[in-house]
Amino acid sequence: MTMKSVDEQTALLMRGADYGDPQIARHMAGELRERLAEGRSLQVYCGYDPTAPDIHLGHTVSIRRLRQFQDLGHKVIFLIGNFTGLIGDASDKDSARPQKTPKEIADNARTYTEQAFKILDRERTTVRYNADWLGRLSFGDVVRLASHFTVQQFLVRDNFRKRWEAGDPVWMHEFFYALMQAYDAVELKADVQLGGTEQLFNLMAGRKLQEVFGQRPQVCITLPILVGTDGRARMSKSTGNTIGIDEPPREQYGKVMSLPDGAMSNYFNLVTRWSPEDIAATERELSDDRLHPMEAKHRLAWEIVDIFHGREASDRAAAHFERVHQRRDLPREMPTFALSAPTALLDLLVETHLASSRSEGRRLIQQGGVKLDGQSVEDIAAVVSVNGSSVLQVGKRRFLRLKYAG
Secondary structure (H helix, E strand, C coil), X not given: CCCCCHHHHHHHHHCCCCCCCHHHHXXXXXXXXXXXXXXXXXXXXXXXXXXXXXXXXXXXXXXHHHHHHHHCCCEEEEEECCCHHHCCCCCCCCCCCCCCCHHHHHHHHHHHHXXXXXXXXXXXXXXXXXXXXXXXXXXXXXXXXXXXXXHHHHHCCHHHXXXXXXXXXXCHHHHHHHHHHHHHHHHHCCCEEEEEHHHHHHHHHHHHHHHHCCCCCCEEEEECCCEXXXXXXXXXXXXXCCCECCCCHHHHHHXXXXXXXXXXXXXXXXXXXXXXXXXXXXXXXXXXXXXXXXXXXXXXXXXXXXXHHCHHHHHHHHHHHHHXXXXXXXXXXXXXXXXXXXXXXXXXXXXXXXXXXXXXXXXXXXXXXXXECCEECCCXXXXXXXXXXXXXXXXXXEEXXXXXXX
């Protein structure tokens, strides 16, 4: 168990928590302090729905807080929502999420745990799957759970209310998500649950059900949302604005460098290992024009790549970015593809995995994202013929050397 005092633990674990209501914040901090004062290991968890195969930086905001609980001697549960993921959380959406199939969820779940161990201590982490208990509930059980909530409680939620007022559909199954997440807290007998700010309703519903089942209601810690690479919307696979923690170092570095300047503070505070004092100093340098935003982004990109790939990978990624994107040189190393006959560009993009489909390839060409030997290709029906060697480029960071194999 840690030697930190109760006040030190409380300050660390509540750092950056955001409830949108000072009274809730004080109440939750007080409850956490009370439990820490008991001198026991708390049961702490956060749930992650495997709706996509990869964990991205947005997920790591709460995973890092779980690691802080671990390092203070508390019991951490990494909950994979293989049942809740079938519905999808609509808390931050203005429309219903597309539902996943059980096979899609199972395939995605396989990668989640290993990726989470890039941050969590494998030996001190318990992995659970909520289908183990939610899948056993009868229809009668669901009705009894639902009887503790009113329709009005759901409709006052901002995203549901806006859809209701606009005449857009609000589906019954979306209400069930909060019930299921609330029941997770009961099953896990949680002392603390972590989540994003948009999940406060779901976490508070867990407190309600725990009281119904005779348990002490959990402490809820809701953390700010990480914006995506567009600098506006929440980082999400469905939006296509993510930075995956398993992505290659060059890809991670380049994506961070593409962030709008206004997003940097969000990243400084949520996904780096920097201290509050270091962050404040960096932000002062930026505001006083003593630090150029590009240099600040280099520091940020190096830090993120170092977290997941190490110092040497960060150095190589930084050198590659400078050579390719700042000096506009070609990368020294790139994959090679042998071309034995003239090939339609769309077919070539799909065959070399530079596009996942012909429709994606068509979109990339129309958006000016495909170049051959440095020249944009605008013709969707273009045919590529190579006599010696050429370089095919997709976007800013993907290169492929084409060689004639005749």
